[in-house]
Amino acid sequence: MDSEALRKFSALHPRPAGLTLHYGTAGFRSAAQQLDHVVFRMGLLAALRSKAVTATIGIMVTASHNPEEDNGVKLVDPLGEMLHPSWEEYATQLANAEEQELQKVITEICQKAAVNLHKDASVFIGRDTRPSSKKLSQSVIDGIQVLGGQYHDYGLVTTPQLHYMVCCQNTQGQYGKATLEGYYEKLSKAFMELIKQSHCSGEFQRHLKIDCANGVGALKLSEMKPYFPQEVLIHIYNDGTKEKLNHLCGADFVKVHQKPPGGLDMKPNERCCSFDGDADRIVYYYKDTAGHFHLIDGDKIATLISIFLKELLAKVKQNFKMAVVQTAYANGNSTRYLQETLKVPVHCVKTGVKHLHHKAQEFDVGVYFEANGHGTVLFSKAAETKIRQLVTEEKDNEKREAAKMLENMIDLINQTVGDAVSDMLVIEAILALKGLSVQQWDALYTDLPNRLLKVQVADRRVIDTTDAERRALTPPGLQEKIDALVKKYKLSRAFVRPSGTEDVVRIYAEADTQENADALAHEVSLAVF
Ligand code: NG1
Ligand code: ZN
Secondary structure, three states: OOHHHHHHHHHHOOOOOOOOOOOEEOEEEEEHHHOHHHHHHHHHHHHHHHHHHOOEEEEEEOOOOOOOOEEEEEEEOOOOOEOOHHHHHHHHHHHHOOHHHHHHHHHHHHHHOOOOOOOOOEEEEEEOOOOOHHHHHHHHHHHHHHOOOEEEEEEEOOHHHHHHHHHHHHOOOOOOOOOHHHHHHHHHHHHHHHHHOOOOOOHHHHOEEEEOOOOHHHHHHHHHHHHOOOOOOEEEEOOOOOOOOOOOOOHHHHHHHOOOOOOOOOOOOOOEEEEOOOOOOEEEEEEOOOOOEEEEOHHHHHHHHHHHHHHHHHHHOOOOOEEEEEEOOOOHHHHHHHHHHOOOOEEEEOOOHHHHHHHHOOOOEEEEEOOOOOEEEEEOHHHHHHHHHHHHHOOOHHHHHHHHHHHHHHHHOOOOOOOHHHHHHHHHHHHHHHOOOHHHHHOOOOOOOEEEEEEOOOOHHHOEEEOOOOEEEEOOOHHHHHHHHHHOOOOOEEEEEEOOOOOOEEEEEEOOOHHHHHHHHHHHHHHHO
């Protein structure tokens, strides 16, 4: 390690005294002006991780749905997954080290993680459209270079595009080409192949209004448009040319407030959707003829995809194991519908994409979605190989056609991480193939009224949870109080957990009516203090 270079560059990226940050469920997030030293040091860490695993590592500068003034950074592991949990601690140590301790901390990480500093390092960089992102990504480069690493800066990309690039690079092109053109070509080809098999006619069905949260999704969707023929009618709103990122729009705004975004005029029964700021989340919605707003969240997206895949899996008759993975935030009626009506096994895991992804890997077909609209589908290598084989070798027409559809779904879905663009195309293809309107999709089940609140407490870490965050272990007595409150209402459920991305405690409640869900959430919030 070139100690002189490390000293010189870390002095250019000083750490504000007394600032401690943690690598949480979404990497580091904070006010942008507090992050320069963090991104520099994450450049160092990405180079170390790359040397440790002898593969290309990704680093994305984004704070997703947070306000424009915030920013964040997260690392992407070789197959496009989130950074391995064992390294999250190294990230936190490195970010919080005193300047004069940096070299020591790096040496410690090298010892603990068996990193050979003489090895090469390769890092892919991406960033969102925040005004602070460009400068922060330059600081990332400084960090990589201090450790002698190579880098490729993709500039403005969606978070899932960066995950895709990293995966392509490390699988020698098996997953696709590690370029934006490669991404657009792969997805558009699979999508066109799929809708070729649709018998649904009429242009009306294909219109879709997309709120891009004034973020990078708008740029990338516009780039992708020429890859589709004219009959794919997507209309982009909140493209970032007029308003601020995530301000009164985007998937998180729509989900949390359960109302339409600003900047998008919605006519009755029009199909609309919202991306978040870095385009890894999507929710759908529409307004009925009476003017009522209907949200179609991640749970209902998972349900639609599961219905479609289950039908195809039945046709190919391979006994593939399929399951849906949710978190405690999944609406109780979605879980009930999946288990009781669709008869698909459902698993509940802790909040955070890495937990969902990990669980979904246990199945041949693992569908995972957070209620907030982050999700994807994972296919096991064995299932994928078998499906591709059926496409070329199967004599039975129906079976072969089903396999063909599954193959195109495999290619259309970004299996590295939730991807708003890819999920949107998956959903549009399924609606077209099944001839479903947005209202019919929405009517699969009715969401139980629910309320999500956040409260600020002195130290949110005093709350410790178990059972996939559905029960509180500490502080003592809290769970008993929640149990007693839940008993007062019908069809009710409530839980509390410390947020991994904000300094707050989140409270979730569900009940038979909106009034009861609101009352229960409020009462639980009082019990938290
Ligand atoms: P926290 O802040 O830990 O609740 C939020 C979301 C997660 C996930 C992460 C990462 C909710 C209730 N929580 O986590 O689902 O998306 O952000 O962005 O939506
Ligand atoms: Zn996001």
